[in-house]
Amino acid sequence: MPVADPSALAFLQNRRSRPAKTLGLPVPDAEALRPLLTAAARTPDHGKLEPWRFIVIDRAAMARLAEVAEQRGAALGLGPEDTAKGRGQFDQGNLAVAVIEVQKPSPKIPPLEQTYSAGAVCLALLNAALAAGWGANWLSGWPSHDRGFMEKGFALAPHERIAGIIHIGTETAAPPERPRPDIDEITTWL
């Protein structure tokens, strides 16, 4: 018989992100963040390529990234509303971890599998933060897909990109439950 871990299963069945704009202080310090990163790095990784790394964004870096988003919005010809939306998460955020996908050349592991693994790291970090009692939220937004932002904001190399930005902080308001998929609708057995 399998040995169950009911509390771990209950956590996974009930986990819920906390919208980034509702996250307040305090945020995890380096010591509190380390076990969360350790949990996130324990993610399935075909071929043990480690096709990801972390960039921790503190409050001072948030302010700088908001300015980079502003500059990129202007360079891309975006309107004030879109530009404000792009910089919003950096204006409001106190701490986040950017999960960086780092493509590794491999004759065996397709690039797409490395992308999947980076996405899995994002969820693992989100879940670790929630399990530790923090509020957390996985955000993207146009800057996270903009090469100029990635280069100016994070000095990423061409084989790197932002997989996700995981904001972590203290929950100030519990969000209402979000409708969840009907398992029978999305599941077939062969």
Ligand SMILES: Cc1cc2nc3c(=O)[nH]c(=O)nc-3n(C[C@H](O)[C@H](O)[C@H](O)COP(=O)(O)O)c2cc1C
């Ligand atoms: C790749 C990715 C990017 C996302 N980007 C955003 C975003 O920019 N803004 C946002 O409000 N939600 C974004 N979300 C949605 C939230 O992170 C989250 O999925 C939603 O709030 C429900 O979370 P829960 O299922 O953990 O409760 C994104 C989700 C994913 C997977």
